[in-house]
Structures are given as structure tokens and as C-alpha cells.
Amino acid sequence: MISHKAWHTRCARRDLARGGLQAAPPRGRPVRALGQVFPGALTIAAGIDTDGALVGRLEGSGLGAIEIGSVRASTRAFHRARRALRRLRARPVRKTSAAARLRYGVSLAKRAQTPWSDAAAELSNGVSAFAGLADYVTLNPGPGRPALAEFIAIVAAVARHRDALVCSGSPRLPLMVKLAAPWLRGAHVLDELRGLAAAGVDGLLLSAEGMAAHEHLGLLRRLRQAHGSALGLVSVGGVCAVRAALQRLDAGADLVQIHGAVRQRHRRQWIDRAVAALCGPVEAPQSRSVSFSTPPRAQACSSSRSR
Incomplete structure (x- = not known):
């Protein structure tokens, strides 16, 4: 029997896929993050579009991105998401709209039966599958997460695999890591998260569930101060x-x-009101996140050779 939450999620997905949102010229303020430009700062989290049903449906809505998933290797949702993104990439894109197009991320998680000792290999295969299709990938530890140090080691292995793909000619796929609230507490949290930055990730997805509002806002401020752009x-x-x-x-x-x-x-x-509130005067994309001084492919190859 489907839960109340799952029912409302399914209804939301069907509603958005059927009618989309208010179509309009790009209304969001462009944001540069993960080495690319997002048309707006408001994005849809994983859990709404579990298999790519919304791909191509919300262009021009003012949203910045849709994160598909979480998907797991060899599942029906995994293959549906790949097909949806492949169809999207096959469409012609006007040069004037390419930079500000809606971005599509994929949340990757390991299968329940896969031990954490094999998670790096499984997640790396997922990165290979979505390279050239997704705009970024989020590595999601899921509810049965290991110790943070163990997960950082897994992320580092996946990042090395990503860089090896780049050196073999694949487009660079930005990596983001989802971090649950229990990982984000403690006096040494900034030191631990530096390990993720050193591992080669492009961004952190910070969950506020289970945290007080002031606690989450304080963490964002400290991380921004510690890592800058x-x-x-x-x-x-x-x-x-x-x-x-x-x-x-x-x-x-x-x-x-x-x-x-x-x-x-x-x-x-709600979304239309939020997009309007997050707008403001249109200006050059913000540059809080990493900007590459050398082409991404060359940078990844040079960094992998220096390891």
C-alpha cells in the first residue's frame, strides 16, 4: 500500500509532467555553480522525478535544475533516466539558449544488497553511464550510510574514476555529495568536509532535515567562508x-x-512566487562556485597525473 507521502509525490510528478509551470522568458538570476550556469537558484530535489519523467517539461519555468532519482544501478528507473536524458541531448539546442537552459542532475545511490566495500565500483559505473548525459551527479549515501570517513574514501575513488574518464575523452561530469544532518554536527565538521574538497568533488548538498534553522544557516556561512568560491x-x-x-x-x-x-x-x-522572489535585476552570472582557468578536461587529466 502506497504511503501518504509517496502518493502526494506521485501526484506532483504527474501534475508537473502534464501541465508544467508557467512558461515565460528566463526570469531567474543566472547562477554559476559546479562549473556551469544555472538559469535560477531554485531547483527540484531528488525524490520528485524518480526516473526522468520531467525531462524537457519545465523549460522556461525559472527553475535552475531538476535532480532525477535517486537511481540505482540496473534498475528500471536507472535505464528510464538514461533514455530520457539521451532523448534530450539528441534535440537541437539554440546557441542563444544553451547557456541558460534548465540543468539536469542525477542522484546516484548504491543498491541495498551492495556492501559498502563494493559501493565505489557500483557508483563509478553509474558515473560512466551518465557522463555526457547528466549535467552533474550527486552521490547519495542513502539511509544506511557508513561513517563519514568511509564515505569520503568512496567519493575519492569515484572522483578518480571520473577523472580517468575525462582523460579518455569523456566530458567532465561535476560531482556533488549529499551530506545528512548527523554528519554535519560536531566541532571538527569543517576539517572532515575538507577531505571531500580534496577528493575532487565540485559541490556539497547539505541536508537541513533534523537541524535547527540557525544551525544550518551557520554551517552554510562557515563553509562559504572556509572554501570561498x-x-x-x-x-x-x-x-x-x-x-x-x-x-x-x-x-x-x-x-x-x-x-x-x-x-x-x-x-x-508557490514555485512561481519563489522564482519571482529569488529574481531581482538580471546581471552576469554569480561566481561563487569554481570557475575553470583551463578547460575542464585538461584540468582533470593534469590533476590525475599528479596524484
């Missing part, structure tokens, strides 16, 4: 008011993901 910061969890999204951006987040707000009845009006 070298790391993309994305906030997710508990964004049911437009004001909360604005506060997180002010605290240092590049992007804000929404999930619960999409499941509510008046989702379209």
Missing part, C-alpha cells in the same frame, strides 16, 4: 516558505533544492 554549496530540506530559501542563499548557498513545497496542492503558484 572553490566549492558549490546546495541546501535542501525544510524549504516550505520562500523566506527560508532567501535566507539560505543569503547565508552562502549557491542553489536551494525544494521537495516538500512541490508536493503541496498549490505547487505551481
